[in-house]
Amino acid sequence: MLNGSIPMQLTRLTFLAVLNLWQNKLIGPIPQGLQFNTFQNNSYIGNKGLCGFPLSKKCMIVEPPPSEEDNDLKFTSGFGWRAVMMGYGCGFVYGIAIGYLVSKSRKLQWLVSLVKGE
Incomplete structure (x- = not known):
């Protein structure tokens, strides 16, 4: 048995x-x-x-459910240098835009006092 x-x-x-x-x-x-x-x-x-062979009954291929390691691998495989550069580029443009808006408002006293330590 x-x-x-x-x-x-x-x-x-x-x-x-x-x-x-x-x-x-x-x-x-x-x-x-x-x-x-x-x-x-x-x-x-x-x-x-x-x-399976030699039987006439064919085997059904059943894929196991994805594990957490598979999900991590999928994430890191799609996370290349292009994605990193896009993130840095967007952050840079956003930083410049916010800096420009703050400097145009002429209310930089809080920044000056922060740098001087007052």
């Missing part, structure tokens, strides 16, 4: 001539490679959860 998936490490066993996994509770894709490519459908009879 085996259950779970068939370990990929079994594909390394080149001396296997026959594989009988009948009437178990195995699930997931059947490993591919070396000896596993030579086994017939009848090696897997009674395992309703198995899929």
